[in-house]
Amino acid sequence: MDGVLWQLLASSRGAATRSRLVRELEERPKNANELAESLGVDYTTVRHHLDVLMEHDVLEPTGDGYGAVYVFTAEADAHWDVVEEILGTVPEEEA
Numbered sequence: 899m900d901g902v903l904w905q906l907l908a909s910s911r912g913a914a915t916r917s918r919l920v921r922e923l924e925e926r927p928k929n930a931n932e933l934a935e936s937l938g939v940d941y942t943t944v945r946h947h948l949d950v951l952m953e954h955d956v957l958e959p960t961g962d963g964y965g966a967v968y969v970f971t972a973e974a975d976a977h978w979d980v981v982e983e984i985l986g987t988v989p990e991e992e993a
Contacts, residue, residue, distance in 0.1 A: 899973060900980045902954050907984045915939065916947050917988045920956075920981065927960065927967040 907917045918937055922928060930948060934941040948968060951957040956974045959966035974981065 899955075899977045903956070903974075903977060903980050903984060906951065906954055906956065907981070908988060912947060912950070914988065915943065916951060917985060919944065919947055919951070921985060923957070923968055923970065927969045929965055929967050931964070933968075 905913075907913050907920065915937075918939075919933060922933055922936055928936070930941060930944050933939075933948075934944040937944065948957060952959070955971050957968045958971050960969055961967055970978075
């Protein structure tokens with residue numbers, strides 16, 4: 899999981915956006931529309947990155963449909979020290 903987290907949040911295309919998204923969700927769970935608004939990113943872009951993070955067992959939705967709120971999975975929580983390390987290497991301005 900550690901390598902996957904580094905790839906998703908630090909070294910792949912889209913990693914900066916996913917890092918910003920993770921930082922937002924670290925504050926509190928949000929739905930895709932709230933994330934798009936708070937990040938100033940297009941809704942479809944946010945949905946794409948949410949899907950990538952869900953595909954790799956980092957996030958899971960609570961609820962259904964448009965209003966689903968995203969939270970970290972137990973797997974992500976178990977590796978949270980790695981997430982914090984990664985976010986510490988990516989300046990907030992870039993992420």
